[in-house]
Amino acid sequence: xxxxxxTAGRRPAAxxxxxxxxxxxxxxxxEDKPQPADLQKAETLRPADAALASKYERSCLSCHGMPAxxxxxxxxxxxxxxxxxxxxxxxxxxxRDGLNAMPPRGYCNDCSDEEFTRLIAxxxxxxxxxxx
Amino acid sequence: xxxxxxxxxxxxxxxxxxxGAWTVxxxxxxxxxxxxxxxxxxxxxxxSCTAQALATPGDEAELARLLRAAGxxxxxxxxxxxxxxxxxLVPTAGKLVSLDRMSGLLAQDAAAGTATxxxxxxxxxxARQLDQHGLALRNQPDIDAQSYxxxxxxxxxxxxxxxxxxxxxxLALRLVTPAxxxxxxxxxxxxxxxxxxxxxxGSLGVIARATIAVVPAYYLKRKLWLMPAQQMLDAAPxxxxxxxxxxxxxxxxxxxxxxxxxxxxPAGPASRPESQDEDMLRELRRLRDWLGKMPSLRRWVAQKxxxxxxxxxxxxxxxxxxxxSRPTRFxxxxxxxxxxxxxxxxxxxxxxxxxxxxxxxxxxxxxVQGDDAWLSPFYRRDSCSIxxxxxxxxxxxxxxxxxxxxxxxxxxxxxxGKLHAHRAADFAALYPRWNDFLKLRRExxxxxxxxNPHLRGVFGVAT
Numbered sequence: 113x114x115x116x117x118x119t120a121g122r123r124p125a126a127x128x129x130x131x132x133x134x135x136x137x138x139x140x141x142x143e144d145k146p147q148p149a150d151l152q153k154a155e156t157l158r159p160a161d162a163a164l165a166s167k168y169e170r171s172c173l174s175c176h177g178m179p180a181x182x183x184x185x186x187x188x189x190x191x192x193x194x195x196x197x198x199x200x201x202x203x204x205x206x207x208r209d210g211l212n213a214m215p216p217r218g219y220c221n222d223c224s225d226e227e228f229t230r231l232i233a234x235x236x237x238x239x240x241x242x243x244x
Numbered sequence: 245x246x247x248x249x250x251x252x253x254x255x256x257x258x259x260x261x262x263x264g265a266w267t268v269x270x271x272x273x274x275x276x277x278x279x280x281x282x283x284x285x286x287x288x289x290x291x292s293c294t295a296q297a298l299a300t301p302g303d304e305a306e307l308a309r310l311l312r313a314a315g316x317x318x319x320x321x322x323x324x325x326x327x328x329x330x331x332x333l334v335p336t337a338g339k340l341v342s343l344d345r346m347s348g349l350l351a352q353d354a355a356a357g358t359a360t361x362x363x364x365x366x367x368x369x370x371a372r373q374l375d376q377h378g379l380a381l382r383n384q385p386d387i388d389a390q391s392y393x394x395x396x397x398x399x400x401x402x403x404x405x406x407x408x409x410x411x412x413x414x415l416a417l418r419l420v421t422p423a424x425x426x427x428x429x430x431x432x433x434x435x436x437x438x439x440x441x442x443x444x445x446g447s448l449g450v451i452a453r454a455t456i457a458v459v460p461a462y463y464l465k466r467k468l469w470l471m472p473a474q475q476m477l478d479a480a481p482x483x484x485x486x487x488x489x490x491x492x493x494x495x496x497x498x499x500x501x502x503x504x505x506x507x508x509x510p511a512g513p514a515s516r517p518e519s520q521d522e523d524m525l526r527e528l529r530r531l532r533d534w535l536g537k538m539p540s541l542r543r544w545v546a547q548k549x550x551x552x553x554x555x556x557x558x559x560x561x562x563x564x565x566x567x568x569s570r571p572t573r574f575x576x577x578x579x580x581x582x583x584x585x586x587x588x589x590x591x592x593x594x595x596x597x598x599x600x601x602x603x604x605x606x607x608x609x610x611x612v613q614g615d616d617a618w619l620s621p622f623y624r625r626d627s628c629s630i631x632x633x634x635x636x637x638x639x640x641x642x643x644x645x646x647x648x649x650x651x652x653x654x655x656x657x658x659x660x661g662k663l664h665a666h667r668a669a670d671f672a673a674l675y676p677r678w679n680d681f682l683k684l685r686r687e688x689x690x691x692x693x694x695x696n697p698h699l700r701g702v703f704g705v706a707t
Contacts, residue, residue: 170347174368174389174569180519181569213571215287215327219366219389221342222300 144190146179154178154186159234168231171220175213176235183214184235192236203232284340286327287389288575288636293335298324302345304418304426304452311450312424314339315693322696323446325394326366328387329661330575332698333398333445343391346452349373358415359458363393363451371563379458380562383407383489388567393451398661399443399620401629402566403491403610405484405583409622411442412615413457419449422689431455439677440684442617445660447699448688464488464565465509468502468556473594476501477587484611489566493606494594495528497539498546502606506565514560522571525605529635532604539601573636574605577643577663578629579656580612580621586628589654593630596646605633618677621657631662668704 146154154177158165175181184191195203207228210216217223223231285292296319301307314321320338327334334340343364352359352374359379361370367381367388374380383402390400401409416430419441427449429437441448471479476492484490489506535542558565581589590609597603608631614622621627632647634640644665651658657674658664672678682703689695692705700707 166348169372170344170366170369173372174366178569180521182522182571210285213287213569213573216283216285219326219344221298221324221344 146185146188146191150185150188151179154188157187157234159230161230164227164230164234167220167223167227168234171218171223172231172235181213186235187238189236189238196236200229200232204228207232282340284324284327284334286329286334288330288573290330290575290636290640291332291335293337295322295336295340296338298340298342300342300345304346304420307341307343307346307420307450307452308424308426310339310341311420311422311693315422315424315691318691319693320696321693323393323450325364325391326389328390328394329398330577330663331661332696333661334696335698336696341450343393343450343452347391349377350453352377352379352458354379354460357457357459358455360453360455361392362453363391363418365392366390367392367395367567368563371567374458375461375561375563378461380461381410382413382457382459383410384563384566385410386566386568387570388563392454393446396442396454397444397446397451399617399622399659400661401610401612401622402489403612403629404489405611405626406613407489408613408615409620411617411620414438414442414454415457416455417441417451418453420452421449422691422693426452436680437684439616440618440681443619443660444681444685445619445699445702447685447694447703449694462562463509463511463559464506464562466504466506466556466558466565468504470500470502470550470552470554472552473499473501476503477591479503480587480609491608491610493608494590495546495550495606496594496597496603497531497542498528498550499543500547500550500552506562509559512559514564516558516560516564517556519568521568525572528604528606532602536601539598574633575636575640575643575663576631576633577647578608578631578659579647579651579654579664580625580627580629580659581651581654581656583611583626583628585654586611586630589628589650589656590630592650592653593632593647596650597632600642600646602638603634605635607632618681619660619675621659623657623675623677627657629659630656631659667701671702 159168175183176186179185184195204225207218208216281294281296282298283294299310301310320336321341322334322336323341324334346362347364347366347369348362349370350360350362354377359374367384367390370392371381371384371388383404385395385400385402396411396414399409399411416428417438419427419429421427429441473494480492483503483505487505487507492501492503494501531542531546535545593607597607610629612622612627612629614625614627617623632643634643640663643663648665658666685703695705
């Protein structure tokens, strides 16, 4: 072996939300994979409140509207149910502190805790709040 | 900025993709910020600070008041966008400013091919809003979470031999200076200031709005395929010449590289295969973890497992194909070298990387056309961009220590937002308009209100 060769460390590295989501999907047997209708819904759903919709569009949609991001898909209940079971306070802390690929405050520097809570409720609640 | 291979490359280990028992941990600091402070960290978790506060002005007047107040108090101020820079451009003991409330498309003129937007608009949001008007950006970076101001301020770019970086399409900018004055440049007004401000690291003022060149919305067809790495290095210049967007990824310790091309196509039903990026990255990582200490065996196994005939095709609107999501966090270095030196430099980078067992992230190779912004790494130089990544949480110092000598040898200009060790003297030798920029910066911000320790090192400004 090259004397200058550096050997990999073996400590566990932080993985993105994808690993957790893939593991979750595998555990569920794959039947909860978003279908084209789910993807279309995630693309079109918006909070009914215009101010909240504006923040959602600029901060949340690009990840939560796209399965490739491996963030829980807006309006797709199977992705949200296990998270909701952990309770809103924990979900709120994840948004505030950042989790995996989501940075602290989830790209919304002007969102209040109350708005974060409403955004989580919108995304996890089947998109209630209405389509445009 | 790309990291993982953008398209499907599956290494079938053990007969299929394995889902290991990964440890997932939160990326963010959990400790509460000190009273009155605001705790910030960048996307990768490498950079952080506790600022006095985070301000989110809602309009230019409020932004101007904020700057005047900071100046009166002698409080340093730095802007923060999406936090996707790996260099410490943001950390400050003063105040942070986010333009999140100053976002959105203000106007568009399809006939003139222009659009005006607030500078806090994120690229993804801008692309969607332009699309609603039948318009699009000429090109897009790999990641579209960045604010427009942050993206151009660090010379964010996509790929394409005849496509310039994002900032080259900024036709006019409105700056709020450290003195709190609102200044317009471009469009025949102070074009020197425009060329300086296009890529200015948030050091000349806060960019509040921009008028940009846009194009009619367009569809792209994507094709991905694998090639032996040496063949890819040989073929890259011709592939860049014959395709609108071309890039390749070298897959470490496999002997293979993946080519990705995008070309204009007639509109049609969208066809986008499900992204396998994360699967691919996981498999490359697993190969590293299992066989890292035996690189020859690692390479042999990879070559047995990879299907060289695999490929992918897709069709969709430009903004849906050019930018992607990156669930796995990383740290990154990237350098832009003269186009004619790109392949030679890449060969050396690959050889150096493969002296380390711990490397597994694909190396990305892109093409960018030159432009005239004073601090553009592509200033009057068609370039090749070579980007190397390390998983967040793993060692990343080698991205600079091991690779900087190679990049220096080829007159590389580092990406402003990606890890590098260049300082003012280095930049003075690399940028013909360096001193002009420094002079302008001193005139606009004589007290260094918009500087932080990193920028003082970059510009050679004493503390």
